[in-house]
Amino acid sequence: MHQHRFLLGGIVSGILLGGFLPEAGQGVSFVGDLFIRVLTMLVVPLIIAAMITGISRLGDVRRLGPLGTRTLLYYLSTTAIAVTIGIVLVLIIEPGTSGGILQPGTTEPGNGLTEQHHAAGTIEEKIRSEDRTITDLLKEVISGMVPTNLFRAMANNDILPVIAFSLLLGGVLTTLGTQGKPVLDFFSGLNEALMKIIHLVMLTSPVGIGALVAGRLGEAGGFSGFLPELLNLAGYAATVIAGLMLHSLVVLPLLLKLFGRISPLRFAAGTTPALLTAFSTASSSASLPVTIECAEENNGVSPKTAGFVLPMGATINMDGTALYEAVAVIFIAQMNGIALGGAELGIVFLTATLAAIGAAGIPEAGLVTMVLVLKAVNLPLEGISLILAIDWFLDRCRTTVNVWGDSVGARIIDKLTPDSN
Numbered sequence: 001m002h003q004h005r006f007l008l009g010g011i012v013s014g015i016l017l018g019g020f021l022p023e024a025g026q027g028v029s030f031v032g033d034l035f036i037r038v039l040t041m042l043v044v045p046l047i048i049a050a051m052i053t054g055i056s057r058l059g060d061v062r063r064l065g066p067l068g069t070r071t072l073l074y075y076l077s078t079t080a081i082a083v084t085i086g087i088v089l090v091l092i093i094e095p096g097t098s099g100g101i102l103q104p105g106t107t108e109p110g111n112g113l114t115e116q117h118h119a120a121g122t123i124e125e126k127i128r129s130e131d132r133t134i135t136d137l138l139k140e141v142i143s144g145m146v147p148t149n150l151f152r153a154m155a156n157n158d159i160l161p162v163i164a165f166s167l168l169l170g171g172v173l174t175t176l177g178t179q180g181k182p183v184l185d186f187f188s189g190l191n192e193a194l195m196k197i198i199h200l201v202m203l204t205s206p207v208g209i210g211a212l213v214a215g216r217l218g219e220a221g222g223f224s225g226f227l228p229e230l231l232n233l234a235g236y237a238a239t240v241i242a243g244l245m246l247h248s249l250v251v252l253p254l255l256l257k258l259f260g261r262i263s264p265l266r267f268a269a270g271t272t273p274a275l276l277t278a279f280s281t282a283s284s285s286a287s288l289p290v291t292i293e294c295a296e297e298n299n300g301v302s303p304k305t306a307g308f309v310l311p312m313g314a315t316i317n318m319d320g321t322a323l324y325e326a327v328a329v330i331f332i333a334q335m336n337g338i339a340l341g342g343a344e345l346g347i348v349f350l351t352a353t354l355a356a357i358g359a360a361g362i363p364e365a366g367l368v369t370m371v372l373v374l375k376a377v378n379l380p381l382e383g384i385s386l387i388l389a390i391d392w393f394l395d396r397c398r399t400t401v402n403v404w405g406d407s408v409g410a411r412i413i414d415k416l417t418p419d420s421n
Contacts, residue, residue, distance in 0.1 A: 010206025011213055011388060018217025029215025035208025036381045038201055039371050042194060044154045047372060048166045049191035051354070054316050055170030056184045062175055067417050071309050074409045075317040076353070081251055082319040082405075083352045086243045086326035087345060093242075095235030096334025159376040160347065163354050209388045216382070236331045237390050241397060243323045248401045252319075252408045260411040262299070270298030271407045278403040282396045284314040287403050295410045305414040313406030320398030320405070326352040329373045332383035344377045351376040 018025030055061070059068070145164040147153040153161040170187075173180040253264035260267070268275075274291040281287060292310050295301040329348055333340050340348070351373045374381055 010208075010210030014210035014213030015217060017210075018214035022218040025214035025216075025218025027218075028211045029218065030211075032208055032210075032212030032215050032382070035201075035204065035212065036384070040375070040381060042198065042201075043159070043371050043375060044162060045190070046194050046198075047159065047162050049187050049194055051163060051166035052170035052173065052184070052187040053191040055167060056174055056188065057312060057316070060174050060177075061171045067305065067308060067413065070413050070416055071312060071409070074413060075313065078252070078255070078319050078405055078409070079317065079322045079353050080349075082243075082247045082323040082401075083326045083349050085247050085251070086240075086323035086352075087330065087349060089239050089243045089246075090327045090330045090334075093235065093239045094334060095239050096232050096331045159351060159372055163351070167354075212382060212384070213388075216386075232331075232335060233386065233390065236327070236387060237394065239331070240324050240327050240394055243327060244320055244397055244401050247319060247323060248404050252405060255412060256408045260408065260415055262411060267299055267408070267411060268404075270294055271404065274403055274407060275400050278400045279396045282392075282399045284318070284399055284402050284406070287399075288314045291403055291407060295407055299407070299411055301410045301414045305417065306410050309410040309413050310406055313402075313409060317406055317409065318398075318402050320401030322352050322355070323401075324394060324398045325355060325370050325373050328370055328387050329377070329379065332374065332379055332386060333377075335386055336380060336383060338379065340377065347376050348373060 014025070017028070145160045147158065147161040150161065150165055152158075170184075173184050176183075253268075256262060256264050256267055271291075271294050274287055274294045277290045278284065278287040288311060291314075292306050295306040295310060296303055326348055329352070330340060330345075355370070355372045370384065371381060374383070
């Protein structure tokens with residue numbers, strides 16, 4: 001709670017500084033650029049450590065069994081549905097098309113957004129170079145996930161191949177038994193260390209984000225350029241909330257009724273303590289004990305299922321986070337006058353889904369993994385400053401949806417796995 005207050009204070013300070021003193025706002029923008037550079041520095045190691053650690057929590061992938069297999073399929077399916085809802089809504093509503101501070105063809109210092117917007121060798125450049133069929137686009141995306149040189153892909157921040165390699169390595173390590181355990185322990189420790197670094201970085205976020213906001217307002221000439229941003233931000237927030245409501249009030253209850261064989265209203269009443277805890281803490285992990293208790297005591301989920309499905313869900317099932325990241329990335333593209341083609345939307349879909357798996361169950365984790373999605377389609381990371389003014393509230397909303405999705409999944413999987421009782 002205190003961190004959110006400090007963050008809000010930093011944003012307000014940035015707005016006042018950039019609004020009333022545009023030149024001063026531009027002067028402190030380098031602090032925001034430094035904040036973004038630190039987040040960018042962490043992207044590749046975070047992907048590798050988080051993906052491998054997430055896969056390792058499944059145990060030997062050859063022995064998942066019915067419970068593990070159904071859990072994984074449920075989580076991947078609902079996350080994919082959530083991302084699809086987000087993409088469709090943001091493309092229909094277009095909250096960022098009324099114009100942003102950056103216009104097509106302009107650049108911002110340090111963000112690399114030039115006429116060479118797509119770095120040589122990236123998937124997007126190959127696809128844009130000529131008209132392609134859907135099959136060609138799929139072939140390009142899939143082939144782009146297998147680089148000839150993994151280290152070059154890392155150096156170029158080519159995200160998809162790094163994700164693919166990490167998932168492959170993590171899956172193989174789970175099959176090696178005692179030989180693979182030290183390596184998995186290493187990546188688990190690395191993941192914890194990176195989480196600590198991210199926590200330290202987020203402590204500086206009020207200053208960094210405030211400087212980003214001040215810099216953007218300064219470049220706009222002060223408050224004269226702020227009203228369009230504010231209107232766009234309201235549209236963005238409405239789009240995210242509409243997507244979260246559609247997923248949590250329509251899609252998940254429908255799945256619960258069909259496969260969980262229980263009244264959604266009755267189930268929601270039994271899950272209310274967990275949902276309130278999720279909203280108040282903005283943390284799936286902090287809500288986990290309450291979520292398990294609600295599932296077992298109030299909604300009749302077997303302890304075996306609850307003890308397996310819910311801890312895994314707090315780690316890899318982030319429906320709300322995935323939806324929010326897809327909306328945010330496309331919104332940033334719209335604000336900067338960048339049209340994303342079908343292939344790039346496909347990459348957003350893939351990376352938002354996989355990034356949600358790598359997101360830690362802690363407040364603001366989605367902010368860090370959003371950097372991953374932005375880099376995947378070479379969008380300016382400075383665009384994050386557009387959405388952070390209200391992210392503290394949306395973070396609580398999406399975390400609540402995450403926990404609701406976990407709880408629904410526990411009931412459905414329990415009913416579909418007779419031997420789990």
